[in-house]
Amino acid sequence: MSRSARRAPALASCVLLALALTACSGGGSGGGVEGTAGGSGVGDPYFPKAGNGGYDVTHYDLKLAYDPDRHHLSGTAGITARATKDLSAFDLDLKGLDVESVTVEGKDARGGRSGQELTVRPRDELAEGDTFRVKVRYSGTPVTITDPDHSEEGWLRTADGALALGEPTGSMAWFPGNHHPSDKASYDIAVTVPKGLEAVSNGELRSRRTSGGRTTFTWHTAEPMASYVAMLAIGHYDISTTTIGEDELPVYTAVDPEQADASRKVLAKIPEIMEWATYNFGPYPFSSTGAVVDREDDAGYDLETQNRPVFTGAPDTETLVHELVHQWFGDSVTPKSWRDMWLNEGFATYAEWLWQEDNGGDSTQDIFDALYRGDYFDNAKANKEIWAFPPAKPSSAAHISDKPVYWRGAMVIHKIRQTVGDDAFYDIVQGWAAAHRHPADHAADAGSGPPTCGVVVGCRLPHARLRSRGGTPTTPLTWVDESPLPSCDLIRRTGP
Numbered sequence: 001m002s003r004s005a006r007r008a009p010a011l012a013s014c015v016l017l018a019l020a021l022t023a024c025s026g027g028g029s030g031g032g033v034e035g036t037a038g039g040s041g042v043g044d045p046y047f048p049k050a051g052n053g054g055y056d057v058t059h060y061d062l063k064l065a066y067d068p069d070r071h072h073l074s075g076t077a078g079i080t081a082r083a084t085k086d087l088s089a090f091d092l093d094l095k096g097l098d099v100e101s102v103t104v105e106g107k108d109a110r111g112g113r114s115g116q117e118l119t120v121r122p123r124d125e126l127a128e129g130d131t132f133r134v135k136v137r138y139s140g141t142p143v144t145i146t147d148p149d150h151s152e153e154g155w156l157r158t159a160d161g162a163l164a165l166g167e168p169t170g171s172m173a174w175f176p177g178n179h180h181p182s183d184k185a186s187y188d189i190a191v192t193v194p195k196g197l198e199a200v201s202n203g204e205l206r207s208r209r210t211s212g213g214r215t216t217f218t219w220h221t222a223e224p225m226a227s228y229v230a231m232l233a234i235g236h237y238d239i240s241t242t243t244i245g246e247d248e249l250p251v252y253t254a255v256d257p258e259q260a261d262a263s264r265k266v267l268a269k270i271p272e273i274m275e276w277a278t279y280n281f282g283p284y285p286f287s288s289t290g291a292v293v294d295r296e297d298d299a300g301y302d303l304e305t306q307n308r309p310v311f312t313g314a315p316d317t318e319t320l321v322h323e324l325v326h327q328w329f330g331d332s333v334t335p336k337s338w339r340d341m342w343l344n345e346g347f348a349t350y351a352e353w354l355w356q357e358d359n360g361g362d363s364t365q366d367i368f369d370a371l372y373r374g375d376y377f378d379n380a381k382a383n384k385e386i387w388a389f390p391p392a393k394p395s396s397a398a399h400i401s402d403k404p405v406y407w408r409g410a411m412v413i414h415k416i417r418q419t420v421g422d423d424a425f426y427d428i429v430q431g432w433a434a435a436h437r438h439p440a441d442h443a444a445d446a447g448s449g450p451p452t453c454g455v456v457v458g459c460r461l462p463h464a465r466l467r468s469r470g471g472t473p474t475t476p477l478t479w480v481d482e483s484p485l486p487s488c489d490l491i492r493r494t495g496p
């Protein structure tokens with residue numbers, strides 16, 4: 001996400017219903033099931049009900065239809081998952097919408113709803129290790145979710161259609177699933193809209209068929225995707241397709257006609273930015289790239305949706321860099337919990353600094369120094385806000401997108417670079433991106449904390465201390481001025 005503030009303008013734009021489940025027939029007693037319930041969350045420190053226990057989703061097959069005039073969404077979600085324990089029941093996250101039926105392995109299942117939890121009780125036992133297929137049919141008026149920080153996500157109506165955005169929890173407004181970044185899956189998303197509208201999603205467009213006044217767009221995402229970066233954009237768009245480089249990486253951009261003129265020049269930089277980012281951060285982790293540009297008031301922020309980020313309003317170059325670099329940090333390497341969002345945003349923000357440094361702008365050291373002195377932003381309040389909390393310790397869900405997560409996160413990364421030197425730094429960063437390249441199953445990552453933190457924690461430079469120390473620019477921070485600097489031997493061992 002980009003809600004980052006820059007010098008000018010001082011602050012850039014960047015940033016339930018509990019409906020009774022229609023009873024499914026033939027629920028019976030659920031006899032034969034010997035397992036236990038999977039659980040209604042995965043213990044995220046900021047969003048405890050996000051995600052669900054007892055299974056991992058491997059694939060979502062979504063078939064959706066949206067009528068903008070009626071503001072009506074109908075869908076069938078086919079979910080393929082693997083049980084990680086013996087299950088008598090499991091939850092899916094879904095907000096709003098009416099559930100019409102649920103089947104598990106083709107048999108009607110019983111279910112119930114409470115808040116964002118859709119609890120499914122299959123007829124037959126699901127044993128640990130079983131792969132099972134769930135089908136949920138649903139429809140209704142999709143909801144817009146207002147986050148604890150007052151931003152809006154989920155299903156956003158736009159002047160000519162809709163925009164579905166999901167950080168951190170909005171995807172449960174348009175499909176049932178295991179909505180936590182620790183469970184990634186591949187996706188097929190088919191969207192039917194009135195003829196004349198476009199429907200843009202993640203991955204690659206496999207087909208586009210018009211029949212009976214409606215057009216169905218089918219998108220395929222092979223690389224594992226966290227649901228918070230799944231996206232849908234429905235409306236009138238100028239579509240452009242091209243390729244980058246010898247490998248012919250497909251580029252698909254969709255731009256609201258109102259934003260076409262303002263976007264043309266900056267979107268033409270996508271190939272250059274992709275080449276620059278690949279040089280710095282290693283091979284691009286996905287099969288296609290691009291961008292969606294909607295109108296400024298459609299969301300009020302930009303988001304690193306997988307393959308092609310969404311911008312509300314034509315982005316500036318640094319914002320485009322920020323969201324494209326998120327493809328490496330945030331989309332491919334994902335946080336295990338929302339406490340680790342500073343790793344997403346720290347790297348994406350630091351990429352903006354690196355881009356400026358490489359393109360005749362301020363050096364990363366100048367930016368760091370100005371932030372540390374407290375005169376980077378035009379207003380004193382903004383300069384002070386950077387120090388409100390350690391980046392990995394927002395005080396509540398309302399603060400996970402605050403300045404420390406972005407700016408102080410980037411400062412941490414700068415200190416690591418300064419400590420180890422450029423050669424080791426880029427080895428670390430590329431090794432980290434390669435080692436944790438879109439893992440489909442985070443359950444395989446043992447230990448606490450984000451798998452992505454391994455390298456940073458290994459350095460012991462900032463991370464451990466960030467968790468325990470606050471400070472202001474006038475209170476020297478251990479991670480800023482500690483001498484002698486800690487050993488970073490562990491970094492080298494976790495490199496490529």
Ligand SMILES: [Zn+2]
Nearest residue numbers: 001002345348
């Ligand atoms: Zn971001």
